[in-house]
């Protein structure tokens with residue numbers, strides 16, 4: 001199943017494809033002028049299908065963190081398309097072409113991409129913010145109604161990562177790596193009213209909510 005958003009910016013029309021893969025994960029394509037970027041290629045064949053159907057050239061593959069569901073088919077897709085793999089420094093991601101970190105900015109085709117370090121779920125976790133498209137690809141650092149488990153970082157790191165996201169423009173669309181709601185997309189402003197983790201006002205409160213949700 002694929003959902004497609006179309007919108008305009010100064011550079012013309014762009015599209016965001018949200019592709020359901022591996023049963024409960026989302027993988028994304030963002031494209032403009034027939035050039036696409038893949039974010040978290042969990043299932044290469046599903047992405048290939050969209051690329052072919054919409055006649056898109058894949059320019060880059062962005063990875064949010066090293067977990068399998070997010071990086072599984074990066075090498076496969078690169079072999080098919082010769083796209084550049086961009087992601088965090090991590091021992092399991094030795095195949096990356098370009099390592100990026102917090103506050104880096106990349107120009108990929110017509111897209112500006114701002115890299116946000118979002119540790120908490122994992123230490124290597126990055127988010128990719130597209131300022132001209134008002135879109136954040138947040139991986140497992142934040143998804144609608146929730147966020148990923150705190151597997152490597154601590155509550156101070158995770159809380160700070162969420163505060164960073166909260167400073168983005170309120171109309172930023174949040175595209176996360178999984179979905180636990182019936183909805184497919186929300187703005188940051190809407191999410192701040194609904195997501196208990198974004199509502200937490202301290203690392204301690206974040207941890208309390210995390211523990212409660214994990215115990216459910």
Ligand SMILES: [Fe+2]
Pocket residue numbers: 065067121140148
């Ligand atoms: Fe993850």
